[in-house]
Amino acid sequence: xxxxxxxxxxIVGAAVASALLVAPLAACGxxxxxxxxxxxxxxxxxxxxxxxxxxKVIDDFEEANPNIQIEMQTSxxxxxxxxxxxxxxxxxTIFNLTxxxxxxxxxSGAALDLTGSDFFDGIDDSNFTLFQNDGKTYGxxxxxxxxxxxxNKDLLKKAGYDEFPKTWDExxxxxxxxxxxxxxxxxDSNVNTQPSGIFVGLLASYYAGxxxxxxxxxxxxxxxxxxxxxxxxxxxxxxxxEDGILGQETLGIDGDQEKSEFMNGNTALYRxxxxxxDTLRKSGINFGVAAFPAYPSSEQWINGxxxxxxxxxxxxxxxxxxxxxxFLAFLNSEQGLKDFTAGAGTQSISSKYTAxxxxxxxxxxxxxxxxxxxxxxxxxxxxxxxxSADVAAQQQLIQGKLTPAAAAAKLDDTxxxxx
Amino acid sequence: MTxxxxxxxxxxxxxxxxxxxxxxxxxxxxxxxxxxxxIFVILTLIPLLQSFVYSFTDFDGYSTDFNxxxxxxxxxxxxxxxxxxxxxxxxxxxxGVTFFxxxxxxxxxxxxxxxMWFQGFARSLFFFLSxxxxxxxxxxxxxxxxxxxxxxxxxxxxxxxxxxIGWLSQDNxxxxxxxxxxxxxxxxxxxxxxxxxxQNIPKDLYEQATVDGAGTFQQFVHITLPQLTPGIVTxxxxxxxxxxxxxxxxxxLTGGGPGYATYTITQSLLLRGIGQSQYGLGSALxxxxxxxCILVIFLQLAISGAVEKRFA
Numbered sequence: 122x123x124x125x126x127x128x129x130x131x132i133v134g135a136a137v138a139s140a141l142l143v144a145p146l147a148a149c150g151x152x153x154x155x156x157x158x159x160x161x162x163x164x165x166x167x168x169x170x171x172x173x174x175x176x177k178v179i180d181d182f183e184e185a186n187p188n189i190q191i192e193m194q195t196s197x198x199x200x201x202x203x204x205x206x207x208x209x210x211x212x213x214t215i216f217n218l219t220x221x222x223x224x225x226x227x228x229s230g231a232a233l234d235l236t237g238s239d240f241f242d243g244i245d246d247s248n249f250t251l252f253q254n255d256g257k258t259y260g261x262x263x264x265x266x267x268x269x270x271x272x273n274k275d276l277l278k279k280a281g282y283d284e285f286p287k288t289w290d291e292x293x294x295x296x297x298x299x300x301x302x303x304x305x306x307x308x309d310s311n312v313n314t315q316p317s318g319i320f321v322g323l324l325a326s327y328y329a330g331x332x333x334x335x336x337x338x339x340x341x342x343x344x345x346x347x348x349x350x351x352x353x354x355x356x357x358x359x360x361x362x363e364d365g366i367l368g369q370e371t372l373g374i375d376g377d378q379e380k381s382e383f384m385n386g387n388t389a390l391y392r393x394x395x396x397x398x399d400t401l402r403k404s405g406i407n408f409g410v411a412a413f414p415a416y417p418s419s420e421q422w423i424n425g426x427x428x429x430x431x432x433x434x435x436x437x438x439x440x441x442x443x444x445x446x447x448f449l450a451f452l453n454s455e456q457g458l459k460d461f462t463a464g465a466g467t468q469s470i471s472s473k474y475t476a477x478x479x480x481x482x483x484x485x486x487x488x489x490x491x492x493x494x495x496x497x498x499x500x501x502x503x504x505x506x507x508x509s510a511d512v513a514a515q516q517q518l519i520q521g522k523l524t525p526a527a528a529a530a531k532l533d534d535t536x537x538x539x540x
Numbered sequence: 541m542t543x544x545x546x547x548x549x550x551x552x553x554x555x556x557x558x559x560x561x562x563x564x565x566x567x568x569x570x571x572x573x574x575x576x577x578x579i580f581v582i583l584t585l586i587p588l589l590q591s592f593v594y595s596f597t598d599f600d601g602y603s604t605d606f607n608x609x610x611x612x613x614x615x616x617x618x619x620x621x622x623x624x625x626x627x628x629x630x631x632x633x634x635x636g637v638t639f640f641x642x643x644x645x646x647x648x649x650x651x652x653x654x655x656m657w658f659q660g661f662a663r664s665l666f667f668f669l670s671x672x673x674x675x676x677x678x679x680x681x682x683x684x685x686x687x688x689x690x691x692x693x694x695x696x697x698x699x700x701x702x703x704x705i706g707w708l709s710q711d712n713x714x715x716x717x718x719x720x721x722x723x724x725x726x727x728x729x730x731x732x733x734x735x736x737x738x739q740n741i742p743k744d745l746y747e748q749a750t751v752d753g754a755g756t757f758q759q760f761v762h763i764t765l766p767q768l769t770p771g772i773v774t775x776x777x778x779x780x781x782x783x784x785x786x787x788x789x790x791x792x793l794t795g796g797g798p799g800y801a802t803y804t805i806t807q808s809l810l811l812r813g814i815g816q817s818q819y820g821l822g823s824a825l826x827x828x829x830x831x832x833c834i835l836v837i838f839l840q841l842a843i844s845g846a847v848e849k850r851f852a
Contacts, residue, residue, distance in 0.1 A: 201810070208601050208819075229602030313795055370687040372798045373708025378686055387690065509796075509811055516798040520709070538620070 161190045162444045167206065167213035169199050169429045174465040181460055182451045189444045191215075200505065207231045212434035214441045215448060218252055218260035219429045220497075221504040226432070227254035233433040233442060235259060240450035243472040251499055252430040260430020263453050264467035267425035267495055268318055268394030269485045270414075274407045276304055276389045285411035287421060289323065289357055292414035296366030305388045306366045310379040312515040313372065315508055316498050317358070318392035318424045320515070322413025324354045325496035330419030340536070341501025347532040355518060355525030357416060362519055372516050392424070395466045398479055410481050412489050423485050425495030428467055503539035510535035588830070595824035601813065606820070613824035623825065626803040629715065633790075633804070634783030634836075636719045638776055641726045645775065648727060649734030650764065663735070666728030674725070678792030681721045682708070685793075708794055711801035718790045718802050722783075730775045737771030738764070773844040780840055784833050805829055 168175055172193065179191050194213065196202035200222045206212055207229065218226055226232055235241075236258045241249070244263065252260030272285055280298040296306040311317045328336050328350075339345045361367040371379075380397060382388040384404040393401075393410075401408055412421040431452060433445040451457045458474035461467070468490065469476055478486045489495055500507040514528040523531065557563065595613055599606040617623055652663050684692040685707035697703035708714050745763050754762070787806040790796060796803040809829065813822020 204601050225600065225602050229600075231602060313797060369706050369709040370689075370704070371709075372706070373682070373685070373687050373714065373794060375682065378683070378688060378690075382688060382690065385690070387688075506811060512795070513797065513799045520711075520798055522799065538616075 161188055162440055164189065164191045164214040164441055164444055164448070165194060166191050166215040166448075167194045167196065167199075167203055167217075168215075169217035169219055170465060171195055175461060177460040177464055178452060178457050181456055182448055185451065185456075186444075186447060189447065191448065210436070212436050214434055214437045215445050216432055216434070217429040218432050220251070220499050221508075223252060223260065223430065224254070224502055224504075227252070227259045231435055232259040233435045233437075235261060235433065235449075238446065238449075240446065240453050243453060244470055248427045248470050251427060252432075260432045261449055261453065262427035262430045263458060263469065263471055264428045264462060264465065265425055265470045265490065265495075266394065266428055266467050267423055267482070267485065267490045268392060269322075269423045269482075269489075270319070270390055270411050271383065271393040271397070271401065272390040272409055272411060273383065273386065273388075274409050276302075276386065280389075285409065286414050289360075289414045289416055293360055293364055293366065296361065297364055299389045300365055305368070305370075305382065306390065307361070308371050308374065308379045308382055308388050308391050309367060310371065310374050310376050311392060312519060313374065313512065314376075316511050317515055319413060320354065320358050321424055321496065321498055322392075322422055323357055323416050324351065324498070325422035325494075326413065326416035326419045327354050327357075328496075329422060329494075330416055336496065337498060337501070347529045347536065348526065350529075351532065352526050352529040354416070355528050359518060359525050362521070367519065369519060372519060394424070395479060395482055398466065398481065401481075408481070410485055412485055412494075420494070421489070422494045422496055423489040424497055425490055426497040426499065427470060428465075506539055507532070507535060591823040591826050594819050595827045597820045599819040599823070601819040609820065613818075613821045614828070616821055617825055617828065622800055622803065623805075623808050625800045626805050626808040629790075629800075629802055630784060630786065630805045632715065633719060633722070633786055634780055637722045637726065637783050638779040640719070640723045641730050641779055642772065642776060644723065644727045645730035646734055646765075646768065646772075649731040649738055650760065652731060653735050653738045663732065667732050668728070670725050670729035674788035675792045677721060677725055678789045681717070682793055685717045709798055711798060714794050714798060714801050718793055721793060722786070722789055725789075726779065730779070733775050734768060734771050737768050741767040769844075769848050773841075773848060776844065777837065777840065781833070781837060784829075784836065 166179070172195070176193070179193055183189065183191060199217070200219060203213075203216055203222065203226070207226070212231055218232065234257045236256075238258075238261070241258075241261060244261070248262055248265075249258050249260075252258060252262065270285065276299065277283075277285070277295070280295060280302060282295055286292040286295050299306040307319075309317050309319055311319070325336075333339075337350075340347060340350060379388070379391050380393070380400065383391050384401070384406055386406070412423045415421045431449055433442055433449070437445065452461065453471050453473060455474045458469045458471055459476070462469050462474070462476040468478070468486065510532055514523060514531045517523040517531075518525065518528045594606075596608055596610060597606045598609050648666065652659065652666070656662065686692070686694070687704065687706040687709040688694065689698070689704045691704070691707070693707060694704035697705065706713065707717050741764065745767075746759055749759050749763060785806055786804055787810075790802045790804055791807060794802040796807050805825070806829075809822050809825050812825060813819050
């Protein structure tokens with residue numbers, strides 16, 4: 122068969138074009154080999170934390186372990202990215218178990234069983250509860266976060282308060298006084314993205330008053346419902362709306378706008394934590410930090426809980442798993458904890474290192490965090506869906522479109538739909 | 541003799557169909573298209589087919605073990621008020637943006653097509669609005685439409701002693717804001733598209749119409765609009781397809797709220813598939829969404845085709 126030179130040129134051109142287009146796809150495949158050409162063990166770490174927060178831990182670990190190299194990866198949509206990589210059979214060697222995906226990841230078998238690891242030493246067993254499934258431990262948390270109410274001392278003083286109110290009724294009275302002064306008493310931007318920190322503080326206080334130790338576990342286990350447990354708290358929260366302390370302007374704003382309003386003296390208080398400390402100090406505003414006011418006949422609590430757990434891929438090679446365990450051990454060392462708590466602004470839960478607590482937060486750390494009076498809602502299942510339902514319910518409650526009982530019932534409906 | 545001569549001719553014809561110049565040209569085009577066909581098959585067609593298969597399963601996105609559950613996922617979709625709410629807003633958005641952008645972009649294009657000393661600058665200015673990513677525009681407008689007294693729009697109203705208005709905190713106002721920003725972003729780009737079509741309209745038509753005594757409005761209705769029909773079809777097609785799959789803008793501007801007021805189908809799809817680890821349900825929603833998009837687009841093309849024929 123005679124083939125013209127023109128035709129050869131066309132075929133070669135098409136082949137080259139194909140190769141150029143397909144080559145990048147081939148590059149998408151992961152390197153399944155354990156080591157690098159330079160003899161180092163190369164680990165991938167899909168991190169929930171950004172480079173500022175955990176970068177120094179990695180740098181110091183690599184310096185101490187020159188034969189191990191960690192390639193840190195982050196993603197804005199962390200949960201989705203991790204899920205895609207796990208489903209695609211290309212898990213990162215090290216990853217974080219977040220409050221949104223911990224149950225699904227543990228049940229899928231993607232995380233290595235770390236039960237009884239030596240490097241857990243110094244961390245109290247109670248901190249591992251969130252990262253356990255069927256009696257096995259899959260994640261190691263090393264830090265805890267906390268938050269309370271940040272208030273403008275000058276504005277409160279003008280309203281006649283030298284101290285932040287300790288009970289919900291006193292808190293509502295103070296809100297009314299601030300409102301009458303022409304000040305926005307409170308903004309709660311949390312309601313647009315997650316459970317309201319103020320609501321959760323009130324919920325924890327309510328649970329404590331009821332003598333419950335199971336908190337929301339009984340709802341997850343089907344022993345009780347949101348309607349039964351959350352309706353009384355929604356009712357108290359809704360009193361802020363009825364009294365005009367919390368207005369509809371809180372819907373549709375983000376955390377930065379809320380903080381800006383506080384620093385400009387337009388708003389008297391908002392829920393925050395150490396993550397805003399630098400900005401607040403720089404603003405020069407005279408501020409204090411307090412625990413959330415207590416539910417009637419109960420005690421004050423703060424927001425908080427163990428941070429994301431660190432996990433190792435069950436599919437990783439033995440060599441990589443051993444190297445990853447060394448990283449987890451470094452993380453739970455004095456140097457690792459010092460680097461991490463300084464970068465992330467969190468509190469160590471390991472006895473191997475205790476970070477200096479900022480003066481402004483000393484009271485809530487000493488009186489609440491260290492006395493285990495901290496709480497956050499960690500959904501037993503389908504966290505993203507439940508957060509979305511909770512956000513919608515909170516917003517509609519503030520809009521007056523749902524009653525407290527109806528808001529709780531909406532959560533029951535969603536919870537039942539994800540079972 | 542006749543038979544003897546006919547046989548080699550037929551054989552020669554049979555040989556020629558695949559050695560003919562047109563076949564060779566077609567094959568050359570095929571080889572050049574092969575890479576893009578391969579990428580389309582690998583990155584679009586196969587995932588679409590996979591989604592279709594997953595829509596009949598309880599696949600959770602993590603484990604590769606899953607069971608076939610028949611039409612259970614499809615039944616769930618039609619009984620979920622959140623999903624139905626997202627369908628409502630997505631349709632409102634797609635039709636609203638398509639309508640307002642079309643109505644505003646055509647007069648804008650006509651204006652920008654006239655000789656002006658700042659024509660180039662004006663065209664660039666309107667076109668630029670569509671250049672930044674929707675997610676970034678959403679974040680910027682979140683500050684402008686902030687329900688707080690310090691929000692840009694509310695500060696402006698305060699000059700006249702009005703407001704503050706809860707732009708993003710009331711259902712209908714939040715819906716208005718999302719559509720408004722999308723129209724604001726899209727008008728300039730689509731006006732540029734129309735300008736390209738306007739420049740192809742023969743000037744003779746306007747000259748003849750002027751001689752016949754037709755006014756500016758009559759010329760617009762009877763010459764410009766009919767001649768722009770192919771442009772309108774293209775623009776509306778792009779607006780409708782873009783509108784149905786909208787995600788970034790409402791996600792960053794309102795987060796789908798307040799409540800579920802500005803919730804879109806794509807948000808539901810991600811929440812179900814990824815957030816709730818129900819890939820099966822998410823895939824069923826994606827399948828229905830794809831079918832619905834195809835139906836809407838075919839309907840639109842049929843109507844556009846009929847309109848084009850009328851003015852041809």
